[in-house]
Amino acid sequence: MAPIPAEAERLLESETLIAHLATSVDDRPHVAPVWYRYEDGVVELVTTGRKLANVRENPRVALSIQKDDDGDARWMVALRGTATIVEDADEIGVATGKINEKYGADPDAYPQNTLVRIDVGSANYQTY
Template sequence: MAHLATCVDSRPHVAPVWFAYDTGNEVIEVLTTGRKLANIRENPRVALSVQKDIDGQAQWRVTMLGTATVVDDDEATRKSAQRINQRYGAEGTAWPENDLVRISVGTATVKEY
């Protein structure tokens, strides 16, 4: 799981999201709806943070800054939704109301503990 930070009224809005790395397009893909999606449409600058824990102990984290694009392609959204949902143990067709967002990473910071 990752935490996606968007901006609303010049203030950060952070929420957990499921994600996957799309090697073909070299972007991070997330599925979202609601406030996060509205924020991205208004301001595409985002941050994404991913942390790996083992037994409650942080092993590493990656913090990325990038630009988000809402993908208006039903087939691409369906394929990505299947991949992302199955990665987290959900049915591939779960949450069909979500939209696909692709994040082009500008910078990334890695920290190992």
């Protein structure tokens, strides 16, 4: 199980928020917004382009999620871990469907994306 407090896990599983994925290649950071799904210490996201290329080069990543109300922060979770690229079409389809469902998108949208799983190694959690 990930080193994440139960309350933080509950928030990550239930909230429909945008996460910011931080990757690095050639010692330069790259941060981009992503849809995600969290369950049992693992983050799943489906992506393509620069983010995916960066993960291929360096699987060490971070994810930052924050809940706010009209600009007032309520809680934040910062996750750090190791990403694994999953190229199996069936697994990509299942993950894409679950993520799209969470965000209210067509379950079959974005079929060109690739599944990235992040095994969480450490986390920071704070409420405000």
